[in-house]
Amino acid sequence: MSTLTAARAQRRFLILLALRWLPVGLMIPVIVLLPLERGLTLAQYGSAAALQGLAVLLLELPTGGLSDAMGRRPVLLLAGFVDIASLCLLTFADSVPLFLAFYLLQGVYRALDSGPLEAWYVDHALAADEHADIEAGLSRSGVVVGVAIAAGALITGGLVALGPYGPVTALSSPVYVALFLQAVSLVAVATLMTEARTHRGFGALAASVRGVPAAIGGAFGLVRRSRVVLALIAVEVFWGFGMVAFESLTPVRLADVLGDANRASALMGPVGSVAWLASAAGAAVIPVLARRIGAPWTGFTLRIVQGVTVAGMALFAGPVGVIAAFLLCYAVHGAANPVHSGLLHRQVEGPYRASLVSLNSMVGQPAGSLGLVVLTAIAASASLVVSLLVAAAVLALAAPLYLVARRSAPETVPAAATEVMPAP
Numbered sequence: 001m002s003t004l005t006a007a008r009a010q011r012r013f014l015i016l017l018a019l020r021w022l023p024v025g026l027m028i029p030v031i032v033l034l035p036l037e038r039g040l041t042l043a044q045y046g047s048a049a050a051l052q053g054l055a056v057l058l059l060e061l062p063t064g065g066l067s068d069a070m071g072r073r074p075v076l077l078l079a080g081f082v083d084i085a086s087l088c089l090l091t092f093a094d095s096v097p098l099f100l101a102f103y104l105l106q107g108v109y110r111a112l113d114s115g116p117l118e119a120w121y122v123d124h125a126l127a128a129d130e131h132a133d134i135e136a137g138l139s140r141s142g143v144v145v146g147v148a149i150a151a152g153a154l155i156t157g158g159l160v161a162l163g164p165y166g167p168v169t170a171l172s173s174p175v176y177v178a179l180f181l182q183a184v185s186l187v188a189v190a191t192l193m194t195e196a197r198t199h200r201g202f203g204a205l206a207a208s209v210r211g212v213p214a215a216i217g218g219a220f221g222l223v224r225r226s227r228v229v230l231a232l233i234a235v236e237v238f239w240g241f242g243m244v245a246f247e248s249l250t251p252v253r254l255a256d257v258l259g260d261a262n263r264a265s266a267l268m269g270p271v272g273s274v275a276w277l278a279s280a281a282g283a284a285v286i287p288v289l290a291r292r293i294g295a296p297w298t299g300f301t302l303r304i305v306q307g308v309t310v311a312g313m314a315l316f317a318g319p320v321g322v323i324a325a326f327l328l329c330y331a332v333h334g335a336a337n338p339v340h341s342g343l344l345h346r347q348v349e350g351p352y353r354a355s356l357v358s359l360n361s362m363v364g365q366p367a368g369s370l371g372l373v374v375l376t377a378i379a380a381s382a383s384l385v386v387s388l389l390v391a392a393a394v395l396a397l398a399a400p401l402y403l404v405a406r407r408s409a410p411e412t413v414p415a416a417a418t419e420v421m422p423a424p
Helices: 006-027 033-037 042-070 072-090 096-113 116-128 134-162 173-192 202-225 227-247 250-258 261-293 295-315 319-345 353-381 384-397 399-407
Strands: none
Touching (some): 006 116, 006 134, 042 096, 042 353, 116 134, 134 261, 227 384, 227 399, 250 261, 250 384, 261 319, 295 319, 319 353, 353 384
16 A cells, blocks of 8 residues: 555545546537437447446456456556547447447446546545545545536537537547547556555466456455445445436426427536536535434435435426426435445445445446336336336435444454455
């Protein structure tokens, strides 16, 4: 472990996080339109994009285990190289096979990228000070992510409005900027992420790979041994299911109340940017509430309030009400992330932190897919309002699970309680 103080680790964490999410913000406004511009149909785009989610689902735990076994820094460097390769491919992709390759690489990148940076920050902060306020750092990370995505989306709006740029079309221009920023991010990871590794070379790599199954087993061991970890993973399942309501069904609901799909589509651009800023604001203010009533009660309250906001999206009749409920929902969403992450990180010591983060992230993938199937089916057979109310109920039903952390004594599971992992 390095000699970084908790404060310096947090600063580096936030810088690296901003550089990681700014390219995502650049890509969000064009990621659907660009394949269509290059000749794909909407159905072909959907099929290609689904490959990313499948790759993440299959690789989430193995890559988390690789991060625990090999180290956070080398895995993030590998992730950066994969993302650069995928963006290079996207600069000229113009067919279904090429877009399939792009989304496969993006899935590999997302799986490698999920967990190591956050785990690195928590590891260093707690090593420097076992009483470090990691929840404050995770809350600030939510602010940084929201602002970075919103800023990237706004930059893309300007790039597209001012384009084209010679042979580069307006919709393609954000890809080149994102590619440049990802290269900057890769250099920043190499420079700012310090990590003590006592063994190097092919022998260390082989030992790291052999350690992946043990790291995955260690994460599942935490779930078996800790009621708190099991409850938090269950929250993620409910959350992933209910998230479909505000991530996928909001444009449909807005079109419903406006009676015009084109107007709804035009509104969702700026509303989406404001939603990410609302998410950042929620993450910024939540430490105050968490300090007053504790993280478990804060998580409980936020799940209830988010359920109420989704119900508001269903019940408000006009566009102003639907948009207001949507923005409040995103503010709660941004506030809930650091609370949930902080509770999860407090339950683990030893080398399995990234694996547990990956496991938590992984269960949200099938839960979201199930939510998409079930909620759209309900919308088709009953109504969109009923579908949103079901999602609201599911989100609220997760609230009591946070109270397991309040009723239980700390159930932090040390490395000695899990399988022994070979030292790299």
